[in-house]
Amino acid sequence: MSEIEGIYAVWLREFKVYIREKERVVSSLVSPILWLVAFGVGVGSTVTMEGVNYRVYIYPGILVMSVLFSSMFYGVYVIWDRRLDFLKEVLVAPLSRVSIFIGKVLGGCTTVMVQTTAIMVIGYFIGLSLSLDAFLEAFALLFLLSIALVSLGLSIGANMRSPEGFMLVANFVIWPLFFFSGALFTLSNLPAWLSGVTSANPITYGVDSVRGATIGIRHFPMAVDIAVMLIFSLLAIVAGAWSFRRMHD
């Protein structure tokens, strides 16, 4: 019982800090919207993909991108907490490290999903509307993906000591995950090497599932998408919990 209250305390702090830092909320919305409006509309004026306008085609990809970037970068806040002694205050509490990790993951997922929902709402105003069912399905899938990616970001954060270093490593992980995911292109007719890389990338299945939910185009069965994301989440959670357990001063 008291462990749960501890998890709640960690979550509450993350959430309050997020909503009080207006810059963070606003800046996290800028780049997905640029992708949708500038890139999507620009390329979409001449290109259609799998029978839909490119702007619509990349919408699910951009939702995943937004989850990918903000989930991973959330890990950097562990390093800022460490820079101050705030992390020590949490580490010294008689609360298990796994609980601290769970609280952080939930906090991260909450902020990511607040932001993702905001993008989906903005989507309504720029001609990317979803039915309620599609909205809820996409929401659930993106939430599952954010659990995996927040855990991954936290694992990196727990093992690093400088924000610059974190950015370096995170960028090194994020960009390949994004570009090789099929967020921006269709998976059909890819050269063998690229097809191999994309199918080894867990984000591909996230994009595929969300694209299936939102515009009805998919390359893998739903069960495969979800199974891959579940396994990915599980591995990332184990890695994160382990990193938090061995984290010390």
Place this chain on the structure above:
Amino acid sequence: MQYTIETFDLSKYYSNIKAVDRLNLKIKEGEIFGLLGPNGAGKTTAISMLCTILPPTSGTATVNGFDIIKEPAQVRKSIGIVFQAPSVDDLLTGRENLRMHTLLFKMPREIRKRRIEEVLKLVDLEKRADDLVRTYSGGMRRRLELARGMMHDPTVLFLDEPTLGLDPQTREHMWKYISALAKREKMTILLTTHYMEEAELLCDRVGIIDAGKIIALNEPDKLKSQLGGGKIIIRTRNPNIAALKKIDCIKAMRRKGDLLQIVLKSGECNLKKILLKAGDVKMVELRPTTLNDVFLHYTGRQIREEEAEGGFWQRMMSERKT
């Protein structure tokens, strides 16, 4: 006798330095113990090990009777800490920070609210409790941290440089709070500092630590008297040096123009005897031994080399300190 904190050859070695080297301390219940040392002497490392967030390389310690290696959870429940760097979240209000602490430390639901009000009152922050910590002054943040450290009624309170970076007025305030708290809450306090007045004013006993080892340990007064009895500076033109040399309690003398500096031995000394032989005295200045003198005596006057920052990759990647 059961000590509240007792360390047994507690050590922490990094690849090339001995941060804490076979530390043996015995701190009594209710005592305010000061750990003094230059930068990098191992003070914070020692505290981090005692509060179980840094595993020792060898040796162990007990805090409130619990072993820091075998019973870390028990230890954590018995201690409160004020860390060296700021550790309150400045996007939360004072009260929110305290509330988070009550949850993290699994305090019983019934007493949470009352205890928050109590500690806020102790450090005079009731009026600002619902403002974001961002709007607090340095002294107020420190007080909030002190309040938080005592929140769960710890048996032992660790204060790591509690007044670092505060102005003299605020520091004096903090001292007042700390000594009042120690009395009221009957806590054992281990504090680190390199402000000598702070140690002198607050601590029952002090240990001077350098390069990971305790090099002197006693009550502040005793440390001072061990070192010697202080200095007298006399402005005079015609002192009777030969007669002065016969006075027992004088250890050494130095003349520079009109000024005569006399270094006394420890113990009692008859000032009148000295003044009678000092000739036409224009001015007398007494300089009792301070803890600062003791500190410099034991740690030397050299300025410490700060630790190297390390190369690019060392800074980027976590350097696992094991």
